[in-house]
């Protein structure tokens with residue numbers, strides 16, 4: 001394995017400087033062939049792997065994160081390859097990702113602003129398939145002045161354009177402090193609120209129409225247990 005600091009050095013070129021620390025955006029992290037293959041695998045999974053939520057559906061791989069520890073389940077090879085590839089960039093402080101969430105958003109679907117929380121190592125990495133989206137960032141409610149109405153609009157800070165085949169890595173303040181979400185809309189207009197325009201090879205003013213997007217959210221759950229028996233105990 002490469003020395004971690006070498007990897008960190010190489011990663012510097014992918015840092016987005018217009019955002020709080022730390023955002024890495026790697027365009028074309030995977031090829032079109034890999035993208036098709038991954039989509040094929042996602043849609044080949046048993047119907048029972050899907051959980052339908054309002055505004056998206058998802059597949060959970062690796063186990064269900066739990067405060068007492070995750071009962072680890074084997075991650076299929078087609079996902080494990082990418083867990084290793086991303087982990088080898090040093091994304092999880094030397095640990096290997098052991099959890100993947102597959103989210104599917106049809107055009108016009110999204111996810112409410114949220115934090116990913118303390119059950120994961122504080123780094124979230126995302127491979128996008130099939131379509132771009134805008135990932136929007138918000139200040140947490142508690143950090144706002146009391147006299148300002150705490151609407152979503154007021155708390156909105158900026159967006160990242162995530163293109164298909166890209167890898168996005170969020171850590172530090174981007175993970176620990178800010179909330180992220182995807183607005184349920186059909187189209188996005190590229191403005192100066194999109195802080196990675198040039199890294200994503202996009203032009204301000206451009207309008208982009210969304211299609212179905214599948215994202216692979218690859219994370220590391222530090223607390224893993226061998227058996228479910230302990231989950232019931234106080």
Ligand SMILES: O=C(O)CCC(=O)C(=O)O
Nearest residue numbers: 101103111116126215217
């Ligand atoms: O689809 C995405 O890129 C975001 C997914 C997400 O935020 C999550 O699953 O926690």
Ligand SMILES: [Fe+2]
Nearest residue numbers: 114115116180
């Ligand atoms: Fe999230």
